[in-house]
Amino acid sequence: MSAGSDAMSAGSDAISAGSAAASPSVAVERVSAQLGDVVALWDVSARVGPGITALLGPNGAGKTTLVRLVCGLLPASQGTVRVGGRDPRSDHEARRGLGYVPEAQALIDRLDARRFVRLAAILHGRADADAAAAAALEQVLLDPDDRRPLRTYSKGMRQRVKLANALVHDPTLLVLDEPLNGLDPTQRHHMSDLLRRLGDEGRAVILSSHVLAEVEPLAERVLVLSAGRLVAEGDPAAIRELLDDRPHRLRLGTDEPARLGAALLDAGLITGARVLTATSLQVETTTIGAFRTRVATTARDRGLRLSEVVPLDDDLESVFRYLVDGGTMRTRESL
Numbered sequence: 001m002s003a004g005s006d007a008m009s010a011g012s013d014a015i016s017a018g019s020a021a022a023s024p025s026v027a028v029e030r031v032s033a034q035l036g037d038v039v040a041l042w043d044v045s046a047r048v049g050p051g052i053t054a055l056l057g058p059n060g061a062g063k064t065t066l067v068r069l070v071c072g073l074l075p076a077s078q079g080t081v082r083v084g085g086r087d088p089r090s091d092h093e094a095r096r097g098l099g100y101v102p103e104a105q106a107l108i109d110r111l112d113a114r115r116f117v118r119l120a121a122i123l124h125g126r127a128d129a130d131a132a133a134a135a136a137l138e139q140v141l142l143d144p145d146d147r148r149p150l151r152t153y154s155k156g157m158r159q160r161v162k163l164a165n166a167l168v169h170d171p172t173l174l175v176l177d178e179p180l181n182g183l184d185p186t187q188r189h190h191m192s193d194l195l196r197r198l199g200d201e202g203r204a205v206i207l208s209s210h211v212l213a214e215v216e217p218l219a220e221r222v223l224v225l226s227a228g229r230l231v232a233e234g235d236p237a238a239i240r241e242l243l244d245d246r247p248h249r250l251r252l253g254t255d256e257p258a259r260l261g262a263a264l265l266d267a268g269l270i271t272g273a274r275v276l277t278a279t280s281l282q283v284e285t286t287t288i289g290a291f292r293t294r295v296a297t298t299a300r301d302r303g304l305r306l307s308e309v310v311p312l313d314d315d316l317e318s319v320f321r322y323l324v325d326g327g328t329m330r331t332r333e334s335l
């Protein structure tokens with residue numbers, strides 16, 4: 001893993017993993033954003049090119065703030081944001097090439113999809129507003145001739161209407177805030193396919209999420225934000241590796257905790273063990289993949305019963321806290 005790839009400006013603190021984006025559609029240079037008393041983003045630099053880039057981070061990490069900066073909806077307190085080389089705050093051309101899907105966007109429920117999307121087309125000055133609306137709905141695999149009001153649409157269909165709304169002026173950059181949030185697995189699959197296709201068409205697609213597994217099959221690059229800072233960036237596999245490499249603590253249920261601990265130490269699957277109760281054991285491992293694959297067979301081979309395996313720190317908060325505080329992170333001082 002190397003720090004300081006082409007995708008990051010010199011002096012960035014982020015862990016860099018995987019390849020850099022070519023010919024950036026978005027260039028964020030040492031950007032900070034203060035909202036009231038809160039420093040929502042601090043010294044973030046990143047470049048985003050065509051294809052799908054995920055902004056990953058827990059609640060309050062600064063994802064929406066970064067998205068809003070890129071869309072020109074918020075001024076940077078420091079640093080520069082460029083979209084296609086232009087300032088999205090002041091340059092209409094930059095805004096024209098940009099489609100934004102906010103997380104909480106209200107639809108007009110009494111309208112049908114085509115009428116709703118047509119409003120966006122008119123706002124964008126499309127002379128052929130109706131045809132543009134129909135084409136955008138087809139792009140997201142909705143029927144432009146469906147006359148049912150939007151209030152009858154499922155969450156997944158509503159999400160696709162929002163996407164059509166953002167696509168109606170054919171932007172080269174599409175920015176989506178938590179587009180997969182709240183969708184069931186089938187809807188998520190549909191939405192992922194659509195986004196993938198838009199990325200394959202050569203658009204730059206930026207989407208935010210707080211779930212790595214959600215963006216893993218989709219994004220070519222992941223930018224990890226935590227507490228307003230960019231703490232890691234790379235392809236999803238590299239980010240996953242980064243997260244999996246950290247020490248994991250787990251609680252195991254068994255009727256013979258001491259013997260199970262010894263067996264797992266013996267097998268090299270854990271680095272430490274502590275008996276918690278007569279029926280439970282806490283272990284630490286730095287090879288979570290191997291542990292997951294072999295823990296059950298190792299117990300069974302020794303004639304030990306394993307009744308449960310409970311990860312103790314697998315919530316994203318602790319993962320990101322580790323990324324920020326953990327020993328593997330390169331800081332500017334150590335580079």
Ligand SMILES: Nc1ncnc2c1ncn2[C@@H]1O[C@H](COP(=O)(O)OP(=O)(O)OP(=O)(O)O)[C@@H](O)[C@H]1O
Pocket residue numbers: 035036037038039040057058059060061062063064065066210
């Ligand atoms: N208008 C505001 N005024 C003051 N603080 C704000 C404002 N908007 C956001 N913040 C704060 O800025 C920080 C970053 O918020 P942001 O919404 O960008 O995070 P996020 O990663 O998108 O989180 P979430 O997933 O919860 O939407 C948080 O601490 C948040 O409380």
